[in-house]
Amino acid sequence: MPDLLPIDLLLIAACAWLAIGFAGIFAPRNLRFISKILFPLGAFVAVLAGLTSLTFLGGATETAVLLIGLPDLPFHLRLDNLSAVFVLLLGFASAGISVFAAGYFRQGEGAAPGLMCLQYHVFLASMLLVLLADDAYAFMVAWEGMALSSFFLVTTQHRQAEIRRAGYLYLLIAHVGAIGILLSFGVMTAGSGDYSFAGMRAQALPPFWGSAAFLLALFGFGAKAGLLPVHVWLPEAHPAAPSPVSAMMSGVMLKTAIYGLLRVSFDLVGTSIWWWGVVAMVVGLATAVFGVLYSTVQSDMKRLLAYSSIENIGLLAVALGLTLIFHAYRMEALAALAMTALLYHCLAHAGFKSLLFLCTGSVLHATKERSLGKLGGLIHRMPWVAWLALAGVIASAGLPPLSGFVSEWLLLQAFLFSPGLPHSWLNMIVPVAAAVVALVAALAGFAMVKFYGIVFLGQMREPALKEAHDAGPWERAGLLWLAALTLALGVLPSTVIGFIDAATTQLLGTGLADQVREHGWWMLAPISAERASYQPLVFLVTIVIAGLVGRALVRRLYHGRGRRSAAWDCGYVFQGPRAQDTAEGFSQPIRRIFEPMFRMERHFPTIRDEQPYYSVKVEDHFWHWLYLPLARLTNAVSALVTRLQGGRIAIYLLYSFLTLIVLLLVARP
Amino acid sequence: MSLSAQLINLFAAVILLLAFAMLAQRRVLTLINLFALQGLTLALSTLVVAFTTGQAHLYGSAALTLVLKAVLLPWILHRLVRRLEVKWDVEPLIKVPTTMLVGIVLVIISFNVALPISQLSSTISRGTLGIALASVMLAFLMMITRSKAIPQVVGFLAMENGLFLAATSATYGMPMVVELGIALDVLVGVIILGVFFFQIRDQFDSLDIRHLERLKEK
Numbered sequence: 001m002p003d004l005l006p007i008d009l010l011l012i013a014a015c016a017w018l019a020i021g022f023a024g025i026f027a028p029r030n031l032r033f034i035s036k037i038l039f040p041l042g043a044f045v046a047v048l049a050g051l052t053s054l055t056f057l058g059g060a061t062e063t064a065v066l067l068i069g070l071p072d073l074p075f076h077l078r079l080d081n082l083s084a085v086f087v088l089l090l091g092f093a094s095a096g097i098s099v100f101a102a103g104y105f106r107q108g109e110g111a112a113p114g115l116m117c118l119q120y121h122v123f124l125a126s127m128l129l130v131l132l133a134d135d136a137y138a139f140m141v142a143w144e145g146m147a148l149s150s151f152f153l154v155t156t157q158h159r160q161a162e163i164r165r166a167g168y169l170y171l172l173i174a175h176v177g178a179i180g181i182l183l184s185f186g187v188m189t190a191g192s193g194d195y196s197f198a199g200m201r202a203q204a205l206p207p208f209w210g211s212a213a214f215l216l217a218l219f220g221f222g223a224k225a226g227l228l229p230v231h232v233w234l235p236e237a238h239p240a241a242p243s244p245v246s247a248m249m250s251g252v253m254l255k256t257a258i259y260g261l262l263r264v265s266f267d268l269v270g271t272s273i274w275w276w277g278v279v280a281m282v283v284g285l286a287t288a289v290f291g292v293l294y295s296t297v298q299s300d301m302k303r304l305l306a307y308s309s310i311e312n313i314g315l316l317a318v319a320l321g322l323t324l325i326f327h328a329y330r331m332e333a334l335a336a337l338a339m340t341a342l343l344y345h346c347l348a349h350a351g352f353k354s355l356l357f358l359c360t361g362s363v364l365h366a367t368k369e370r371s372l373g374k375l376g377g378l379i380h381r382m383p384w385v386a387w388l389a390l391a392g393v394i395a396s397a398g399l400p401p402l403s404g405f406v407s408e409w410l411l412l413q414a415f416l417f418s419p420g421l422p423h424s425w426l427n428m429i430v431p432v433a434a435a436v437v438a439l440v441a442a443l444a445g446f447a448m449v450k451f452y453g454i455v456f457l458g459q460m461r462e463p464a465l466k467e468a469h470d471a472g473p474w475e476r477a478g479l480l481w482l483a484a485l486t487l488a489l490g491v492l493p494s495t496v497i498g499f500i501d502a503a504t505t506q507l508l509g510t511g512l513a514d515q516v517r518e519h520g521w522w523m524l525a526p527i528s529a530e531r532a533s534y535q536p537l538v539f540l541v542t543i544v545i546a547g548l549v550g551r552a553l554v555r556r557l558y559h560g561r562g563r564r565s566a567a568w569d570c571g572y573v574f575q576g577p578r579a580q581d582t583a584e585g586f587s588q589p590i591r592r593i594f595e596p597m598f599r600m601e602r603h604f605p606t607i608r609d610e611q612p613y614y615s616v617k618v619e620d621h622f623w624h625w626l627y628l629p630l631a632r633l634t635n636a637v638s639a640l641v642t643r644l645q646g647g648r649i650a651i652y653l654l655y656s657f658l659t660l661i662v663l664l665l666v667a668r669p
Numbered sequence: 670m671s672l673s674a675q676l677i678n679l680f681a682a683v684i685l686l687l688a689f690a691m692l693a694q695r696r697v698l699t700l701i702n703l704f705a706l707q708g709l710t711l712a713l714s715t716l717v718v719a720f721t722t723g724q725a726h727l728y729g730s731a732a733l734t735l736v737l738k739a740v741l742l743p744w745i746l747h748r749l750v751r752r753l754e755v756k757w758d759v760e761p762l763i764k765v766p767t768t769m770l771v772g773i774v775l776v777i778i779s780f781n782v783a784l785p786i787s788q789l790s791s792t793i794s795r796g797t798l799g800i801a802l803a804s805v806m807l808a809f810l811m812m813i814t815r816s817k818a819i820p821q822v823v824g825f826l827a828m829e830n831g832l833f834l835a836a837t838s839a840t841y842g843m844p845m846v847v848e849l850g851i852a853l854d855v856l857v858g859v860i861i862l863g864v865f866f867f868q869i870r871d872q873f874d875s876l877d878i879r880h881l882e883r884l885k886e887k
Contacts, residue, residue: 665782668782
């Protein structure tokens with residue numbers, strides 16, 4: 001038996017996913033077979049794919065040619081370190097999601113389970129192919145496969161008009177983005193007609209065309225990732241999709257867009273100009289601020305998380321911009337720091353956001369409720385989900401000792417070195433960007449406190465919540481796996497950086513591994529230990545010990561008598577569940593402070609109201625300022641075109657006739 | 670100029686004349702007869718070219734044209750007209766004299782356009798390229814100006830006649846395979862259209878294609 005290279009193993013994994021998907025078709029209604037055999041098998045394949053790329057990392061690039069596709073146009077595949085980091089992400093994150101999905105899908109919810117199984121595994125396989133593609137053709141085929149399979153997953157419950165609308169919006173923006181990507185590839189071939197990535201690397205683009213390629217890629221991949229102003233599909237599609245699908249889209253699919261951006265800007269274009277970084281950074285900052293502000297004011301838990309994903313994508317774009325700026329000025333060590341922050345945040349976000357979306361899925365199943373205003377106190381009924389969600393929330397808020405802190409800390413460290421940039425304007429602007437990133441991190445903490453506090457803490461807002469049940473064993477296993485990843489990414493940063501450093505080194509020529517390895521696995525000091533260092537395990541042990549000692553001291557020194565009362569009643573006698581802070585009430589300060597950022601429709605109760613009520617509806621400015629005018633313009637242009645189409649055959653014939661005559665006259669030799 | 674070249678030019682002129690006659694003709698049955706006559710002339714013209722140049726496959730083309738366009742298609746159309754009972758006059762959308770004037774302009778344009786091309790060609794029948802193009806145009810014009818379905822189909826078939834003439838005059842015809850293919854397409858097309866006629870009549874109680882305007886998407 002010949003030796004199987006990692007790329008072969010990954011191809012086998014993709015084929016296995018496809019096979020699992022098609023196996024689901026043969027027994028579309030057999031829920032037990034699909035959920036208890038096929039989905040766990042898919043998770044197993046995912047773990048194998050993740051382990052394969054883990055062993056590959058640091059190895060030499062491998063290529064393969066697949067003889068499928070059009071004649072004379074085979075698929076070129078390539079596994080290098082950048083791909084491997086993202087395959088690692090795909091494998092490990094989707095393993096947890098698949099295990100969760102094994103316990104999640106029920107009979108009679110939306111499409112047949114077999115169909116879901118097919119779409120889900122095609123989605124996985126096409127994401128893997130996106131990461132492995134080495135020519136524009138294979139990339140676009142896989143990319144479109146990914147968009148289509150996820151579209152069908154989003155519209156699982158297509159009988160609801162709202163969900164169809166969300167799916168349509170998603171598909172539309174996905175295709176607009178795909179056009180941007182295709183044009184970018186076209187520009188990068190520089191007219192040579194060679195659409196393989198190797199051909200694109202060989203071209204030396206002049207600055208103008210290089211910039212065009214970069215901006216088109218930023219737009220195209222940004223549409224998939226959810227950068228402003230093409231983010232609108234994200235908060236619609238995520239709540240519409242079943243929770244494992246939301247988790248997959250938010251945790252993994254958005255990262256394929258980041259992968260594409262990295263691939264284009266550091267590998268394919270071949271040049272880099274400092275203002276690209278500024279563009280990416282400004283767009284990223286706007287996206288991050290927008291995303292986090294909107295996530296704080298949501299009252300649907302999945303929309304809240306969707307906006308939080310937009311915020312994280314914004315932070316990733318900021319890190320990308322910083323890397324590009326440092327790279328353009330040949331400050332490779334700092335560029336490596338920023339890029340490590342980027343890749344680390346990709347991994348961290350894949351872990352904690354999938355975890356949180358899956359937790360919302362469990363809550364949704366237990367309570368049939370997505371609105372924050374009708375939840376509360378679930379920690380008593382769903383302790384597993386609540387404690388595991390806490391891990392995701394802490395990571396998402398960027399608090400130590402979990403994964404989100406490491407990446408945001410690395411990013412801020414990279415910002416602290418920006419005064420070394422040889423450009424006076426940048427020297428002034430970049431610190432402002434750092435301040436905005438800090439603001440975003442703080443507001444993200446606010447949003448997460450809101451999410452966790454209102455769903456899991458306090459008192460139950462509805463009597464029906466008393467019947468809520470905890471997640472089943474499969475769901476718990478999936479959540480545990482993702483929480484463990486989040487914890488591992490939090491406490492073992494040096495080890496993780498040792499793995500992902502291969503990708504940084506490949507793209508920038510230098511990495512952080514040497515500095516990091518110097519200090520051992522327990523301490524992270526990206527530049528030098530004198531400047532900044534972080535010891536997550538020490539931190540973790542300290543807070544655990546401090547917590548235990550504090551609890552013991554309070555018990556011993558204080559009266560030692562425990563007394564239970566209703567949560568958060570603040571000492572009042574008549575503080576029932578209805579009098580608790582609501583989702584709207586909690587975020588009211590944010591709405592007031594950032595009022596111009598929101599488009600609000602509010603109704604205040606007056607004295608004369610028979611049934612006084614308060615309502616607030618927050619909408620997106622972009623929808624009214626950009627999308628609706630665009631839609632009206634499109635309609636107007638289409639109306640003009642329909643005038644051509646009068647319905648009379650004689651008129652149609654006349655069109656062809658006149659065209660023929662004009663062409664004959666024009667084309668005369 | 671040799672006798673055969675003169676004969677070819679004569680036949681081409683007859684085809685053009687017949688195209689004009691079809692443009693002016695209001696009666697459906699006469700229109701079909703004119704079409705059959707055009708097919709016959711086309712077959713004769715192809716035969717002369719085949720005899721003069723010794724191109725063997727052109728004999729096949731001529732036979733095919735004769736069978737298909739002078740006999741089979743007119744027969745099918747006759748049957749259709751009888752079964753559909755639409756023998757009466759058809760009123761064109763545009764008055765006949767106006768159509769004729771437009772037709773003359775088209776002939777001038779066609780000759781003008783075809784002149785440089787026929788100079789490049791070395792065939793014996795190159796002079797007829799302009800006429801071929803003109804008969805395509807005139808047939809197209811006929812399709813535009815008629816509002817009933819059958820004259821439109823006749824226009825479509827006459828257009829194919831013009832294309833065939835163009836092919837023969839510029840390059841001694843297309844390869845046999847292509848010609849067979851086109852012949853089959855035309856035959857199948859007419860049969861399908863025949864079926865459609867019945868459908869249209871059942872639907873609208875008339876063969877006036879102006880009714881089809883209602884099919885437009887609102």
